[in-house]
Amino acid sequence: MRSLRFYTGVLLGKLAIRLSRLFRFGGTSFPGKLALSIYPSILKDLGGRLRFKAFITGTNGKTTTARVIAGILESLGIDYVHNRAGANLPRGVCTSLIERYSFNDDLSGASGIFEIDEAHLSFLVRDITPDTVVITNLFRDQLDRYGEVDTLAKAFRRIAQANPDTTFIVNADDPLVSSVTYNLPAKALYFGIDHRDEETFSGIADIKSCPFCDETLMYSRRYMGHQGIFECPACGFKRREPDIVAYNIDSGIEGSSFNISFKGKRFHIEVRLPGIYNVYNVLSALLACYSMGIPIETSIENLAGIRTAFGRGERFNLGSKSIYMLLAKNPASFNEIIQLLSDRNGITVILIINDNIQDGTDVSWLWDVNFEILMERSSLIVTSGRRAYDMALRLKYGGFDTSRLLVEEDSLKALNLAIENSDKDEIYIIPTYTAMLELRKKLESLGITKGFWED
Incomplete structure (x- = not known):
């Protein structure tokens, strides 16, 4: 029989969710934190009741991959719980479980689809x-929080060693992610791409050496950063x-189309998700659903309604302008977005850079981004956010014409400034994480976007 503290935690957590949503605070993390302070075992108690548990982790792509999985389950009428707003710490997972739990629904018939901070x-x-654990990729990100990427890869490998009954879905093109299950008895499924055109834009590699013997990795094809077709000439990894x-x-x-091969069968896929990086996300989501017993063909048939998550390729209109918001959190994601825009000329771009805890307080990584390619394609760039002047300085030293550079720290004012000074029909906003949330909150107050927990 559950204790009084359990029910107190659930009830106060539910009350905190209601009050937070009433006052437009989101209520995605605090309710879970409150419940855990009252009954520390509540996450284990509620999570353990789920029929199936899938964790999605990695540097980039967690939110979108989880959204794709949840979207497929939704289309199939499969019951699930999902931390949809992207609150991916334990307290965020706890909030999603508390919100769903009731005396009439003990969660035993639901699957859990949880995005997890790496x-x-x-x-x-x-x-x-x-x-199931999905590992999307591992790139350098928030070094003040995570440390170097090889530290995370080793931690993931220890998890794989300790959980031999868990299916790990890993990025075959990422040597760090592949190292997690290499030569282990753990159950593993691998996803990757075969895309020759991608070799021309690789960005800066976050690792160059073999994770096992430290020999320099050799590549027959390189995609993004250290992702590609690799081999260690020394140990055989x-x-x-x-x-x-x-x-x-x-x-x-606007979206992606591609063919896939799985167990000798070939399929064509079209999704409203932009960029090569989202092709990876779709592949990992299909394997996650497959690990749940859903045939690949069935999952593909239910991809049509999938759309971008908030701030991640999101599009909205302001007057006659089409506004695209493309979240970038680190050099790899910035370079992926720059690649996505590299076939356009004379574009208007807003770069919004924050240095809050969730962004990483060290913004020296801005010097590792291929902004020079973006500068060549841009007729106007507006920098904004807490580190607007750092971003402007990076562009100036990169050789951008400062007569086409504007600085405005307030993100909504920066958007209005771009609209006023651009003769283009489209404007591209590239914000860091908290900058994206702040701007969306301002747009929400104007009725332009919905709350991120409602999206």
Whole structure:
């Protein structure tokens, strides 16, 4: 029989959710934090009741991958719980479970689809044993929080060693992610791409050496950063042949089309998700659903309604302008977005850079981004956010014509400034994480976007 503290935690958590939503605070993390302070085992208690548990972690793509999985389950009428707003710490997962739990619904018939912060995966698996773990990629991000990427890869490998019954879905093209399950008895499924055109834009590699012997990795094809077809000439560690692979990829700002191969069968896919990076996300989501017993064909048939998550390729209109918001959190995601825009000329761009805890307080990584390519394609750039002047300085030293550079720290004013000074029909906003949330909150107050917990 559950204790009084359990029910007190649930009831006060539910009350905190209602009050937070009433006053437009979101209520995605605090209710779970409150409930955990009252009954520390509540996450283990509620999470353990779920029929199936899937964790999605990695540097980039967690929110979108989880959204794709949830979207497929929704279309199929499969019951699930999902931290949809992207609150990916244990308290955010706890909030989503508390919100769903009731005396008439004990969660035993639902599957859990949870985006998990990569630094907290090792803590969460102590409370909830996942059936599937998806690892999207590992790139340098928030070094003040996470440390170097190889530290995370080693932590993930220890999790794989300790959970041999869990299916790990890993990025075959990322040597760090592939190293997590290399030569382990753990169950693993691999995803990757075959895209020759991608070799021309690789960005800065976050690792160059083999994760096992420190020899320099050799690449026959390089995609983004350190992702590609790799092999260690010393110890034999190399890219695994993917279980699911995408090819004939055509990806742009409005969406992507590509073919996939899985177990000898070939399929064509079209999704309203921009960029090569979202092709990876779709592949990992298809494998996650497959690990739940859903045939690949069935999942593909239910991709049509999938759309971008808030701030991640989101589009809205302001007057006659079409506004695109493309979240960038680190050099890899910035370079991916710059690649996405590299076929356009004379564009108007707003770069909004914050240095809050969720962004990472060290913004020296701005010097590792290929902004020079963006400068060549831009007729006007507006910098904004807490580090607007740092961003402007980076562009100035990169050789951008300062007569086409505007600085405005307030993000909404920066958007209005871009609209007033641009003769283009489209404006591209590239914000860091908290900058994206702040701007969306301002737009929400004007009725332009919905709250991120409602999206």
